[in-house]
Amino acid sequence: MSATGxxxxxxxxxxxxxxxxxxxxxxxxxxLARHLPARGGLAIHDLGGGSGAMGRWLAPRLPGPQHxxxxxxxxxxxxxxxxxxxxxxxxxxxVTTEARRTDLxxxxxxxxxxADLVVASALLDIxxxxxxxxxxxxxxxxxxxxxxxxxVVGRVALSPADDLDAHIAAAFDAHQRRSTPGGRLLGPDxxxxxxAHLRAAxxxxxxxxxxxxxxxxQADLAAEWLRGWVAAACEQEPALTVPAGAxxxxxxxxxxxxxxxxxxxxxxxxxxx
Numbered sequence: 001m002s003a004t005g006x007x008x009x010x011x012x013x014x015x016x017x018x019x020x021x022x023x024x025x026x027x028x029x030x031x032l033a034r035h036l037p038a039r040g041g042l043a044i045h046d047l048g049g050g051s052g053a054m055g056r057w058l059a060p061r062l063p064g065p066q067h068x069x070x071x072x073x074x075x076x077x078x079x080x081x082x083x084x085x086x087x088x089x090x091x092x093x094x095v096t097t098e099a100r101r102t103d104l105x106x107x108x109x110x111x112x113x114x115a116d117l118v119v120a121s122a123l124l125d126i127x128x129x130x131x132x133x134x135x136x137x138x139x140x141x142x143x144x145x146x147x148x149x150x151x152v153v154g155r156v157a158l159s160p161a162d163d164l165d166a167h168i169a170a171a172f173d174a175h176q177r178r179s180t181p182g183g184r185l186l187g188p189d190x191x192x193x194x195x196a197h198l199r200a201a202x203x204x205x206x207x208x209x210x211x212x213x214x215x216x217x218q219a220d221l222a223a224e225w226l227r228g229w230v231a232a233a234c235e236q237e238p239a240l241t242v243p244a245g246a247x248x249x250x251x252x253x254x255x256x257x258x259x260x261x262x263x264x265x266x267x268x269x270x271x272x273x
Contacts (some may be wrong), residue, residue: 025208052081059086071102124190154188171233214259
């Protein structure tokens, strides 16, 4: 699948929103806020914005009135984004939200006309190289800052350790890089590919780690993440299915008992034209 074929459940987005909020780089958000004009309204385009979680996190950290345009193919998620808009901004002016059904594979400069800022969250790693380049070219044509949050980078740590951890992690990363009819997906290579492409276009690129840190308080999220992580690994490497079933049972029991800690590394990237 590519970004054009993935459907994310609203329940998953609700479950992960607090962990996403805790992980995103407040330093890069602060750097962005200082770069943006302090007066006048901001037009902010959120690519693959789903339920609007990025706006709910970022809007209070930015100055002035804001109009968020949330782009997604999923009409149900867009309804959620409009129904749960961001809270008022750091200095009080109102925030408005607009939903646009958009196929990101066909995104062009006209879709971002008048943008003061373009953002995306948990998007780059599900794109192929051609899709990523086309999206970034459309963004750089807008000549405005770009904040790309929560891209996986291929590092996962679980405590206590298990002998199968590394094998499942490697199979999952291979699944993230799998070939599709539209080309090979970038997966953990997306941040490096995006950084190289943007710097070649003359942009200033800053990055920060943005890891998920899941413990007893996030046991439900850890369990749901484990199910998806193991399922993808087994899809990539079917020989793992039997040992991975027992592994998943062990890990879910540990999570339910509050005895499992998980770190899933991501990176945030801020692009200043």
